[in-house]
Amino acid sequence: MKKINILGIPFDNIGKDEAPLIALSSVEKKAQTLLVTPNAEIVQCCTEDEIVKTAVCSADIILPDGEGVIIASKKLGTPLKEKVAGVEFGIECARLAAEKGYSLFLLGGKSGVAQKAGEELKKRFPSLNIAGAHDGYFDKNGEKNEKVISEINSSEADILYVCLGAPAQEKWAYANKNKLKPKLICCLGGSLDIYAGNAKRAPGIFIKLKLEWFWRLLREPYRLPRMMRLPKFFRTVKKYKKSQKRGIKNES
DSSP states (O other): OOEEEETTEEEEOOOTTHHHHHHHHHHHHTOOEEEEOOOHHHHHHHHHOHHHHHHHHTOSEEOOOSHHHHHHHHHTTOOOSOOOOHHHHHHHHHHHHHHHTOEEEEEESSTTHHHHHHHHHHHHSTTOEEEEEEOSOSOTTSHHHHHHHHHHHHTTOSEEEEESOTTHHHHHHHHHTTTOOOSEEEEOTTHHHHHHTSSOOOOHHHHHTTOHHHHHHHHOGGGHHHHTHHHHHHHHHHHHHHHHHHHHHHHO
16 A cells, blocks of 8 residues: 655545555554544644654554645645545454455443443444444553553453544554554544444535534534644644745756
8 A cells, every 4th residue: 555644644535435445454464553543633743743644644544534734645645545534444444354254343432432432333233243342431551551451351342433533533542552452453433432322423515615623623523622733733834835846946
């Protein structure tokens, strides 16, 4: 797969239809694959925090979940094919898993959310094997963490959805992937709340106009401080582009 560098993050230039098929091939090959779906906010976080950057860049597949990343790729002259929303990826991956007989473990959310998400996915794809579910509220560094890992491994799940919120989920997956048995580990943010019906995606018109972020802000004003990373991200992109141009001039 071709990689496209956006502010130091090597994104995979694949479309939303290809991504689930490529990701699930890891289960068939029995080769562990870590998949992350950073948006512009997380990319900006990576430029400021080396620990987060290391965790994100360690992933085998990196998908652009956000129009900000797509816009940045065009501004930098290395356009990515399209946005691959984590929530949509997770749905298609679950559909394919049901077809292929692969099992799925859901990790994240408040008490009961992962279980509810599993029930709703099962209704949607009756043949889907939900191997287990666990909330995301546990000590990520202590004995409880080892118990959660043991629960995941004992379930013999082929696929693990890690939905602990970014960048916590990326750091957790990076720190624990060598202990985990599932062959496909996907960091999918707040997807479980949407699958469970506790949260809704933006209406189609907002998604079409690339204003999904604005709809979320209207519904969840507490996101404003996080959204302020977006203008900062585009300033970083502008600065990076200028540095590239200077580099080209110096070489010529």
